[in-house]
Each structure stands twice: as C-alpha cells, then as structure tokens.
Amino acid sequence: MKTFLNTALAAGAVAVLIAAMYFLFSRPCREPACSAGYDAAALKRTDPALVLESSLKIIRPRMTNLAAIAVDRGGNIYAGSDAGVEILDSNGTHVASFTAVGPVRCLAVTPDNLVLAGGGDSVAVYAGDGALEKTFCTGAPESMITSVVGASNFVFAADCARRVIWRFDRAGGAPLVIGERDGDQRKAGFVVPSVSFDLAAAADGSLWAVNPGEHRLEHFSGDGRFISSWGKAGLAAPEFCGCCNPAHIALGPGGSFVTSEKHIVRIKVYDKSGVFKGVVCGAEDWPGEAAAPDIAVDPAGRVLALDRRANAIRIYTLATPW
Amino acid sequence: MAGIEKYGAVKLVTRRGFVVGALRALCLTLLGWLGGAAFLRWKCLGVDGTWACGACPDRAACRFAAALPSKPASGRRMVWQLDPKKCIQCGGCAVNCVRQPSAVKCVHSFEMCGYCRLCFGFFQPGAKTLTSAAENQLCPTGAIRRKFIEEPYYEYTIDESLCIGCGRCVKGCAAFGNGSLMLQVRHDLCLNCNECAIARRCPASAFSLVPADRPYLFKPQAGKGQP
Numbered sequence: 001m002k003t004f005l006n007t008a009l010a011a012g013a014v015a016v017l018i019a020a021m022y023f024l025f026s027r028p029c030r031e032p033a034c035s036a037g038y039d040a041a042a043l044k045r046t047d048p049a050l051v052l053e054s055s056l057k058i059i060r061p062r063m064t065n066l067a068a069i070a071v072d073r074g075g076n077i078y079a080g081s082d083a084g085v086e087i088l089d090s091n092g093t094h095v096a097s098f099t100a101v102g103p104v105r106c107l108a109v110t111p112d113n114l115v116l117a118g119g120g121d122s123v124a125v126y127a128g129d130g131a132l133e134k135t136f137c138t139g140a141p142e143s144m145i146t147s148v149v150g151a152s153n154f155v156f157a158a159d160c161a162r163r164v165i166w167r168f169d170r171a172g173g174a175p176l177v178i179g180e181r182d183g184d185q186r187k188a189g190f191v192v193p194s195v196s197f198d199l200a201a202a203a204d205g206s207l208w209a210v211n212p213g214e215h216r217l218e219h220f221s222g223d224g225r226f227i228s229s230w231g232k233a234g235l236a237a238p239e240f241c242g243c244c245n246p247a248h249i250a251l252g253p254g255g256s257f258v259t260s261e262k263h264i265v266r267i268k269v270y271d272k273s274g275v276f277k278g279v280v281c282g283a284e285d286w287p288g289e290a291a292a293p294d295i296a297v298d299p300a301g302r303v304l305a306l307d308r309r310a311n312a313i314r315i316y317t318l319a320t321p322w
Numbered sequence: 323m324a325g326i327e328k329y330g331a332v333k334l335v336t337r338r339g340f341v342v343g344a345l346r347a348l349c350l351t352l353l354g355w356l357g358g359a360a361f362l363r364w365k366c367l368g369v370d371g372t373w374a375c376g377a378c379p380d381r382a383a384c385r386f387a388a389a390l391p392s393k394p395a396s397g398r399r400m401v402w403q404l405d406p407k408k409c410i411q412c413g414g415c416a417v418n419c420v421r422q423p424s425a426v427k428c429v430h431s432f433e434m435c436g437y438c439r440l441c442f443g444f445f446q447p448g449a450k451t452l453t454s455a456a457e458n459q460l461c462p463t464g465a466i467r468r469k470f471i472e473e474p475y476y477e478y479t480i481d482e483s484l485c486i487g488c489g490r491c492v493k494g495c496a497a498f499g500n501g502s503l504m505l506q507v508r509h510d511l512c513l514n515c516n517e518c519a520i521a522r523r524c525p526a527s528a529f530s531l532v533p534a535d536r537p538y539l540f541k542p543q544a545g546k547g548q549p
Contacts, residue, residue: 038490040497188473193436233440243436243499263498
C-alpha cells in the first residue's frame, strides 16, 4: 500500500511538473495578433484577368550575385555581377564571361555591341571580348550610377544620388546634365527617393527616363529637351504605387513599354502611348521579394527578368503578339 | 535494547526507506514550487495580462518598481528593444504594453526617408486627395505631421504624445516605401519590466534585451540593404 502511494505521488508530481512547465513557459500567443487594420497583402494580389498569357523559361548564369541584365541586338543575354559580366546566348547557354573593373550595378549594350557597365560614379566601356576600352566618370562627388544606356551617338547614365542624367559623347567627354532642378524651382527635376532610377534608349536616339517619385516616365530628346511624360500614382494595376516606381523600364517592339515595380513586385506592359495592356507577372510570382527585378526585352519580344534570390533569369514569352 | 527501540532513541532506517523519503520530500518541494508559480502566474495574468506578484492592481503601480529593471548577472544593465527588421507590425505593441498609451512609439529615420508627396505611411491606400484631411490619414490618432518643405517634398514627423504604437504607418511605409518609419521602445516611457508583456506576446519574437548604452535598433539605410 505504501509503495503504491509513493508511486502515485511520484507520477502525480511528474504530471503536474509537465503541465506546469507547459503552462509557465509556453507563449500565450504564437499567432499574429489581429493586424493593425491594414492588410497590405490584399493590396498585392493581382487580378487574374489582367495577367497576360505567357510561358516561362528559367536560365541560370554561372556568375553569382547578379545585379543587372541586358540584351544585345542579336538576342545575346548579358548578366552583370560583383565579379564581372557573363554573356549567354538566347537559349541561356554560356558563351563567355569577363572580369569588370568594379562591381556592376547596371548594364547595357550599345548598337555596336560595346558593353556599358555602370557602378559608383563611373561607366566602364568594354569591347565584346571584355577588353576595357574606356571609362566615363561623372567627376561629381557622391554620384551613384543606377542605370546606363547607349544610343548611337551618346551614352546616358542615371545618377540617383544627384538626381540627374549624365550624357556623354562616345569618347566619354562633353558631359551634359539632363533634368537638373533649377534654382527658381520652375522645374522640380527628378524626384528620386531611393536607388531606383532607370533609363531606356529609344530607337530614334531619344531617351526615356523614370521619374520615380512622381510615378511617371519622361521622354527626352537626345540633347536633353523634355518632350512628354505619362504615368500616374495609385494602387490600381495600371498605376504605379509605392514611394518610387517604376523601378526599372525596358522598351519592347514597336516602342511599347515594360515596367518593373518594387514592393508590389510586378512586371507590366504598356503600349507606346502608355496605355496599360496587362501584367506579365505579379507579386504572387515573387514571394518574399520586395526589390524590383531588373528587366530587358530581347529582339524576339521576350521579357527577361532578373531573379536575384534564385540567381537566375526568368524569360517570359508572351502568347499575345506585341 | 528493546527499551531503547521502544522510546525511539535509535531508529534504524533502511536504504530503501531513505530513498523513498528523499523522493517524497523532493516531490512535495516541487509541487509547492510549481503550485506557487502557477498561482502567481494565474494571479498576474488576471491583472491585465501582466507579470506581477498579484498584490498590485496594475504593474505600473508596483510598489517595488525599483526591483523591476532587468539586471543580468554580469551587472551590465539591459533594456528591452524591438528589432525593426523582425517586426511584422501586428499591432500588439499598442495593446500589450503595461503602459497605456504604449511605451512603443513610431520613430522616423530621416536619413532613409524620401520626403515623398505620396507617403504610404501617412496616407490611406487609395486616398482621394493628397491632403492632411483626416479621412486621408492612415494614423488612427493623427500622430504624424506633414509639413511642406519645397515642391514636391514633404517632411513627416511623429507627435509621440499621440502615437499609440499601433504600427499602421510602419506597415504602410515598409510595404510601399523606403521603410524609414519603424517602431521602437522609448526608454523614457518604458518601465523595463523583468518580463516585457509585449515581448511575451510578440508573434515575431522581435523583442530582446539590448545593452542600455546602445538602447535603439535601427534598420540599415537605403542603398545599404534596403530594396
């Protein structure tokens, strides 16, 4: 009888110990409390009716820490990283790679196949085989080049820190500043709240630039004269939301636009007048991602998007012709 | 010998009996300790969810408040702080703090701010007009002040006397902006409870003790890790 009581007491003590440990040390609430009444996730959902039908192919460059992509007129794909530039053919097969003089933050290929790699306050110009030809430097302190494009006569570089566009001639001289805020504030200049400031060169030599804080794209002539703009701030799919969108742009066949946005990560297509045509991919396709993917459009009309997390390039082939 | 045993002067204890007695004493001690701890917890949870001895109606009115600040064995004073990188802006800081309004406030890192006209920490999503009208504001207490600097830039400052730490503005700024708004425990308000009532309920485990000489945790600046 005594042994039975002792056993029962010990068993009871152990049971109470387990229950008490659970009661004492378990957290009362492991689930998120009711949100603060602001469902950001709901705002990120894409209306399926707006999604353009497309097929997806993923290619994986050998280089890591990719930061930028570009496409040349032959459809070859260029991927820039901290280490250099890798060149792949249109199917994603490795062709060549070369080391850059510094980390590549933005990338472009000129019509005559020179590779422009921007980073810091300079743009390095490489021949197709990777030989460094020249370097363009803004010469301005605190410059931060976030985008570079090469037109037939000029090289344009977007400087997010100084909030201007630099135009160089092909020799790297005669720098011209475009979009500078003037002293009497009649021109507000570019509003660049973050490091998102992108450019695209049109076939006619003119320039399209994002004014991210104003949520619009602005058109400039080659000599820096403002021509027009389009774009509107808002949460709806045709509009640009967030503090600074679109983060990246590319020009498609016929002058249509492809835009890439951050926060609500989505890639959208607009016609040459800025009329919304549809969404290539929405935030659902970029789970956990907040940064906008760099984009490019190849001569076949495929939309290329850089997936930094996966160190891959997604290639969307739209079913509908441009 | 028989007489001695009769009066109990010498009582022989077997080894088995000693072990059983020790086990019994241990169980009773454990039961007492656990019962007491469970009682205190139940009692303290009954007082607006706070940890206390049960004697106080309110943790803030604790008569032994001097004993509350956490002092680790090393002697270096530690204070509670939340990590903005882990914070999910659930709204718990506004309701779980023993101080009301909460000791957690929104703070603004001006180095990261874009001074945007359309600030998603200030405006309701889909606001019809970009004015400071109450219906456009995201903050339920109007704690954010919007001041025109120059076209098209605006400065946003926090009136901490109105801020309740709900994190709505932080959620908007993090979701659509540079993330310059963030929640922080203000140490001039915090009682630095031994077990922080918010930390105990934080679903993101964003709260931790940090050295009192480095009491704030901020996110990296834009361009240094921010998208």
